[in-house]
Structure formats: structure tokens, C-alpha cells
Amino acid sequence: MSANRFEARFSAVGGQGVMLAGDVLAYAAQKYQGRYSIQSPTYTAQVRGGPTKVDVIIDDEPIIYPKTTAINFFLSLAQGSYNAFLYDLRDDAIVVVDPHLVHKWDPKYRTYEIPVIELTKNHVGKVIMTSVVALGIMIELTHAVPKEFVEKALLEKAPKGTGELNLKALNLGYATAAELVTVQG
Amino acid sequence: MSSGHSDKSEIVFWQGNEVVAEAAIAAGCRFYAGYPITPSSEIAAVMAERLPEVGGTFIQMEDEIAAMGAIIGASLAGKKTFTATSGPGFSLKMENIGYACMAEVPCVVVNVMRGGPSTGLPTALAQADVMQARWGTHGDHPTIALAPAYHREIYLCTIKCFNYAEKYRIPTMLLLDEVLGHLSEGIQVPDPSEYEIFDRVKPSVPPEKYFPYDSSFGDVPPMATYFEGYRFHVTGLNHNRTGFPTTDPEICQQEEMRMIRKVMKDAEQLAEYEEYRMEDAEVAVFSFGSTARGARVAVDEARKQGIKVGLLRAITLWPFPDRKIYELARQVKAFVVPEVNLGQIILEVERASHRDMPIVGVNRVGGVPIPPGEIFNKIKEVARDGR
Numbered sequence: 001m002s003a004n005r006f007e008a009r010f011s012a013v014g015g016q017g018v019m020l021a022g023d024v025l026a027y028a029a030q031k032y033q034g035r036y037s038i039q040s041p042t043y044t045a046q047v048r049g050g051p052t053k054v055d056v057i058i059d060d061e062p063i064i065y066p067k068t069t070a071i072n073f074f075l076s077l078a079q080g081s082y083n084a085f086l087y088d089l090r091d092d093a094i095v096v097v098d099p100h101l102v103h104k105w106d107p108k109y110r111t112y113e114i115p116v117i118e119l120t121k122n123h124v125g126k127v128i129m130t131s132v133v134a135l136g137i138m139i140e141l142t143h144a145v146p147k148e149f150v151e152k153a154l155l156e157k158a159p160k161g162t163g164e165l166n167l168k169a170l171n172l173g174y175a176t177a178a179e180l181v182t183v184q185g
Numbered sequence: 186m187s188s189g190h191s192d193k194s195e196i197v198f199w200q201g202n203e204v205v206a207e208a209a210i211a212a213g214c215r216f217y218a219g220y221p222i223t224p225s226s227e228i229a230a231v232m233a234e235r236l237p238e239v240g241g242t243f244i245q246m247e248d249e250i251a252a253m254g255a256i257i258g259a260s261l262a263g264k265k266t267f268t269a270t271s272g273p274g275f276s277l278k279m280e281n282i283g284y285a286c287m288a289e290v291p292c293v294v295v296n297v298m299r300g301g302p303s304t305g306l307p308t309a310l311a312q313a314d315v316m317q318a319r320w321g322t323h324g325d326h327p328t329i330a331l332a333p334a335y336h337r338e339i340y341l342c343t344i345k346c347f348n349y350a351e352k353y354r355i356p357t358m359l360l361l362d363e364v365l366g367h368l369s370e371g372i373q374v375p376d377p378s379e380y381e382i383f384d385r386v387k388p389s390v391p392p393e394k395y396f397p398y399d400s401s402f403g404d405v406p407p408m409a410t411y412f413e414g415y416r417f418h419v420t421g422l423n424h425n426r427t428g429f430p431t432t433d434p435e436i437c438q439q440e441e442m443r444m445i446r447k448v449m450k451d452a453e454q455l456a457e458y459e460e461y462r463m464e465d466a467e468v469a470v471f472s473f474g475s476t477a478r479g480a481r482v483a484v485d486e487a488r489k490q491g492i493k494v495g496l497l498r499a500i501t502l503w504p505f506p507d508r509k510i511y512e513l514a515r516q517v518k519a520f521v522v523p524e525v526n527l528g529q530i531i532l533e534v535e536r537a538s539h540r541d542m543p544i545v546g547v548n549r550v551g552g553v554p555i556p557p558g559e560i561f562n563k564i565k566e567v568a569r570d571g572r
Contacts, residue, residue, distance in 0.1 A: 023369065027198045030371045037198075039369040045223065045307040065482045065557050066368050066475065 002060040006144045008073040009088075010134065011053040011081035014043055018077070020157065021131035022054030025138075028145045028153035029058040038063050042085075051081045058144060073142050074109070075134050076102050077116065094141050096134070112141070112180055119176060120169065129169035136173015141181070147174070196371040201361060202269075204336050204372060205295055206231035208343035209267055213382055214293075215241035216264040218255035220248050220274060223307045224363040225297035228269035249274035253281035256292045260285075261419065263410035265347055267293035272301040275314055275321070282356050283322035284421045289398070289406070289444065291350035291385055293343075295359045297366035298474075300552050309552025310363040312474055313526035318358050319503050325441060327448035329455060330358040330503040332473040336372040338500065339365065341380055348383035349455070353448050354405050360502065362525065364475035364554055388415060396426040398440065404447035452504035462488060463495030468568050469517045471510070471534055473499040476523050476555055483560035492568045494521075502530070510537035519567045523547035523560045543572040 008025065010018040019041050026039035037058045044050030055068045071089045075096045076082035082102045089095075089109060097105050099113040114137060120130045132154065139150055151167060158166045199207070206228050209217075217232040229245070236243045242259070246252040249270055256266035270278060275296045285292055298314050300306025314321075318330045329349045333342040339361065346357040388395045388407040392414045399406045406426075409415030418428035423437045431437065448455070462484055463469065472480040477498040487494045497513060499506060510533075514520075519542060522531040531546045538544065547563045549555050566572075 026369060030196065030198050036371060040364065041367050043308050063370065065479045066364060066370070067479075067554055067556075069556070 004060050005070075006058040006073075006142070007068045007071045007088075008056045008075075008138060008142075008144065009053055009068060009071050009085060010056075010075045010131065010138075011051070011085040012077040012131075013081060014050045014052045016052075016077055017128055017131035018052060018075075018134070019043075019054050021135040022056045024132075024135060024150065024153045024157050025145060026056045026058070027157060028149040029056075032149035032152050033145055035060060036063050038066050040066055051078070051084045053081065053085045073138050073144070075138065077130065077134070079103060096137055096141070112177075114176060114180065119172060123172050124165065124169045126165065129165065132166050132169035133173040133176070136170040137177040138173075139170075140174045140177035196373050198369055198371055199336065200227055200367060200369045201336060201339055201365040202227035202297065202367070203231050204339045205269065205343050205359065205361070206235060207374070208340040209293070209347065210235055210239055210241075211340075211377070212265065212344040212347035213384070214265045214267055214347060215239065216243075216256065216259040216266040217241070217268065218244045218246050218252040218259070218266070219268045219270065220246055220252050222249070222271045222274045224299055224366045225269040225271050225274075225295065225361075227366070228295060228297075249277040250281060253278040253285075253294070257281060257285050257288070257290045260290050260292045261411050261417075263413075265291070265351065267295060267347070269295035269297065271297050271299045271307075272311075272314055273304055275317060279317075279322045283324060283326065285356040286322065286324075286326040286444070287421050287423075288419045289354040289408075290356070290419075291354050291408075292356050293346045293350050293359060294356055295343075295361065298360060298362040300550065306552040308363065310475070310554055311525050311550065311552070312360075312362050312476060313529065313550065315360065315473075315502055315524075315526070316529045318360055325445060327353075327355060327445050328358065328503040329353070329355065329448060329501070330360055331457075331500060332360040332502045333500060334365070334474055334477045334498060336368075336370050337375065340372065340375055342500065344380050344382070348381065351383045351385040352405070354385065354408060355448065358503075360474065362474050362476075368475075392416065397428045398424065398426045400426065400440075400443055404443050404450070449504065453508060455501055456504050456506040456509070457500040458506050458509060459496075459498045459500060461496040461498065463497060463513075466493050466495035466516070467518050468492065468494040468521060468564055469513050469519075470494060470496045470521045470523065470560065470564065471499070471530070472496065472523050473502060473530065476525055479555055479557040480523055480560050482557035483564060486557065486561045487564045487568070490565070492564060494564050494568065499530075505533050505537060507537040510534055511539055514538035514540045514542060519543040519545065519571060521545050521547060521560065521563050521567055523555050523563070525549055525555060543567060545572065
């Protein structure tokens with residue numbers, strides 16, 4: 001475990017697409033940045049609606065224990081998932097919640113309220129892109145993986161013909177977070 | 186160490202289940218029959234896509250029992266075959282696994298373990314089928330079951346499962362767990378020069394002189410392929426060298442003993458394991474699969490505090506590393522055995538140690554992994570109190 005270890009958790013309900021976001025992030029770190037990474041999902045037997053999460057670990061050394069122990073970034077798109085998966089966070093972790101769906105959150109953590117789903121609907125047009133917007137937000141807030149690598153990985157993982165829209169969603173995430181940091185610090 | 190990479194540029198990022206599928210193809214598997222079940226479904230998904238590309242056949246069967254039957258049939262027809270499942274499906278396959286043992290048909294069964302009994306926790310971790318892998322089908326029979334912990338090792342163990350199936354004419358088992366099956370990590374795909382491929386021995390005699398269970402060629406009789414002119418009767422009943430049923434007590438006893446002996450005479454070399462920081466250890470952690478990864482972190486943590494502890498990680502669960510445990514029981518003061526069940530493999534450690542000594546479990550069955558901290562605490566306790 002190196003000092004540069006980074007751990008992220010995206011939590012939502014089944015069907016919101018956070019698995020892909022985790023996959024893109026871990027893949028970008030491993031393939032394009034040459035670091036070690038893992039992606040480890042948790043979901044329920046329900047196809048849609050069950051609490052889900054995806055954990056990503058990025059490190060300079062091989063990752064032995066494949067689960068998170070000290071999370072740097074936590075995203076939640078649903079209250080149930082927030083409640084279920086808000087553990088293993090570092091005290092200085094950054095948390096992002098969608099205020100339309102997560103009403104009660106722990107002020108212990110530095111928490112940004114970003115209406116990710118609404119933003120996606122209004123500016124990208126497809127709600128399925130929510131997790132990509134969230135990924136952009138995370139990258140802007142944490143700089144966990146250089147943007148160019150995330151973009152490459154996203155284009156590789158995205159279904160054919162959706163590349164441009166995916167990049168639009170990612171950029172929306174960057175811009176939203178950048179604005180927020182300027183306003184809120 | 187399996188998880189290390191020497192050349193990061195050649196690494197692919199695969200899910201554990203994907204690793205199994207790709208390794209099966211590398212091992213020469215060209216037939217898959219299955220009934221998808223979480224957390225093993227991706228194996229079927231990848232095989233469905235990949236097998237046609239390499240001239241193989243994928244069949245989704247009506248259920249797990251039929252899938253097991255299909256891979257036995259296709260193996261008799263000359264293919265290297267496998268199926269993948271999880272707890273409930275593993276239970277259903279047991280009848281036909283016994284059939285493959287008795288008829289001596291090579292095939293591979295992958296079980297990505299999840300919580301049970303019954304449908305249990307479909308999407309969550311368990312390691313509670315390890316005894317079922319050994320004794321799930323009725324009657325005496327040998328078992329080879331591998332339980333790798335890192336993706337590269339999963340690849341190599343999958344190939345070994347095919348090799349052992351072919352070499353010993355038995356159904357072999359690959360035991361993963363939900364964490365490993367669903368975990369994506371970088372893997373440097375082993376080059377074919379790094380492993381061997383074993384193909385079943387075919388008869389060297391003409392059809393009129395062939396008997397499918399002819400032990401004059403050794404404990405593993407050469408195996409003819411169906412439809413190549415060799416007479417080959419297959420039954421789940423006890424049989425003589427012709428393959429036709431017999432109740433002759435002497436023949437039945439001899440044949441059953443041969444079927445056990447053909448594997449168990451190689452038990453020691455089959456029982457692979459990895460030793461980590463064991464040199465001067467006074468406490469040994471014994472673990473396998475994804476739990477062993479947390480155990481390794483716990484060992485490092487305990488070492489930092491000056492506790493002399495090491496990890497013995499089983500790569501083969503069956504045959505069990507009896508001799509290694511016996512030897513270690515004379516080196517260490519205690520064993521700590523973390524496993525995601527309520528104490529199964531610990532019974533084997535107790536048996537193989539042949540010594541009255543502290544052997545302490547760390548167990549969970551809630552569907553989540555055992556955190557390294559929990560294993561660390563137990564190590565500390567045992568090192569201090571001796572229990």
C-alpha cells in the first residue's frame with residue numbers, strides 16, 4: 001500500500017449505471033496511467049432498484065486486499081445507498097450527493113450537493129449518462145487520474161456511437177465541479 | 186507473487202470470471218454447457234461470445250443438471266468441456282459429477298461461491314462449498330479442487346483444472362468466490378510457454394483389443410473418443426474393464442480403489458500452496474481464495490508489531506496439503522484459520538495437524554469479506570494468549 005493510494009466508492013440503486021463509471025476509472029488508471037487498480041462491485045439480486053456500489057482502488061503497488069479500507073471519494077445517488085455504504089471513509093473524504101434523492105447526510109464529511117441526475121437530463125439529454133457526469137465531477141474534485149486518460153478509457157468502454165455524448169457528459173461533470181469549487185471552496 | 190507485474194504495458198483489465206473463460210479457451214476447451222447463475226454468469230456470457238470464434242460450441246441448457254450431463258457427453262465425444270455455476274447449481278450438478286467420477290470422464294466444474302444454503306445470498310461472498318466440493322456427490326471418489334486468489338493464478342489454475350481432468354479422467358473443480366469472480370484487476374496474460382497443456386491419452390491398440398477401463402495400461406486407462414470405431418459402454422453402475430455393469434465384489438473393490446489411487450498417489454504434488462513470511466513464524470494463518478488476500482495484509486500488519494506470523498495459502502484445497510500442515514504444526518504454536526463460512530477447512534487443519542494445539546477460526550457468513558483488521562486482531566490474541 002503506497003502513500004498515493006486512492007479509493008473511491010460510487011453508490012446508487014441498480015440501473016443508474018455506476019458500475020460503468022467505476023470500470024472506466026479503474027481501467028484508465030491501469031491501462032493509460034500504468035498504475036495498479038481494481039474495480040469491485042456490490043449489488044443485489046434485483047435487476048433494478050437494489051442498493052449498489054462500485055469500489056475502485058488505485059495504487060502504485062499491487063493491491064492485495066481487494067476491498068476499500070480508507071475511502072477518499074464517496075458519491076451517492078440515493079438515500080438508501082448512502083445509508084448502506086457510508087463506511088470506510090477517511091475523515092477528509094470528499095462526498096457528493098444528489099440533493100433530490102439524498103436528503104439526510106452526515107455533516108462530518110465535506111459534502112457537495114450536486115443535482116447530478118437533473119443536470120444530466122437538462123444538459124446531456126439522457127439520464128443513463130448520469131454516472132459519466134458523476135465521474136467527471138469526481139475527477140475534477142480529486143484529480144485522481146489525469147483527464148486525458150479518463151477520456152481515452154471512456155471512449156474505449158462506451159458503446160459504439162455514444163462517444164461524443166459520453167464526452168459531453170464527462171465535460172459537464174468537470175465544469176459543474178469546477179464552478180462549485182470556485183463558489184464553495 | 187501472483188499479483189505482481191513485471192511489464193505493465195502488456196496488462197489487460199479483466200473480471201475474474203472473464204479470466205476463467207479466457208483461460209479455458211487457452212486450455213483447449215471447445216465446449217461449454219451451462220445455466221447462468223450469479224455470481225458466475227459472466228463466464229457463460231464470455232464463453233457464448235468466444236467459443237464460436239474459435240470453432241467451439243456453447244449451449245445454454247434448461248438447467249444445471251442438464252448442463253452437467255451435456256459436458257460429460259461432449260467430453261466422451263472428445264472435447265475438453267466445462268460448466269460454471271454457483272451454490273444452488275453446484276448442488277444440482279452433484280448427481281452427474283458422481284457419474285463423471287464413476288465413468289471416469291474428464292470435465293471441469295467451476296463454482297463461484299456465494300452465500301447459502303439454498304438460494305441464500307445470490308450476489309454476495311461465501312466460501313462455504315469447500316466440503317461440498319469434496320464430498321457433495323455420494324460414494325467414495327477422489328477430488329481435485331483448486332482455489333486461486335489472484336487473477337493470474339486464476340488463469341493458470343483454470344488451465345491446470347483442464348490438465349488434471351484430462352490426466353486423471355475425473356471431473357475437477359475450480360473454486361472461486363463472489364469477490365474474485367466479480368473483481369476486475371490487471372492481469373498479464375500468461376504466455377503459452379509458461380504452462381503445459383495435457384491432452385487425454387488415447388488408446389494405442391486397435392478397436393478389437395480395446396477396453397475402456399483396462400488397467401493394464403496403468404491406473405488411468407487410455408480413453409477412446411466416441412464415434413471413432415471403439416466400443417465404449419458408459420454407465421454409472423460399478424463396472425468391469427469393458428464398461429458393462431458388474432456386482433463382483435472383488436472387481437468392484439479393485440476398481441474403486443484404482444479410481445482413488447490414480448489421484449491420491451500424486452496427492453502431495455497436487456497440493457500446491459504459497460508460503461508467505463513463514464520462515465520464523467510462531468503463528469501460522471491458513472487461508473485460501475479472496476480471504477487469503479486480507480489475511481496477507483493482516484500478517485504484514487502483525488509483523489510490523491513484531492509478531493512472528495506467516496501465511497500458508499492453499500492454492501489446492503483437494504487433495505488437502507496434509508504433509509505441510511503436519512510439518513507446520515511442529516514449527517508453530519498456533520493456527521489461525523479465516524474462512525467465509527462457519528468453520529469448514531479448519532476441520533482439515535485440525536485433522537492434518539495431528540496435534541492438540543490452538544487452532545482458531547475467524548468466520549463470517551454475512552456476505553461480506555473478513556476485513557484484514559479482524560484477522561489481525563485474532564493473530565494478536567492468539568500470539569498473546571495462545572488461543
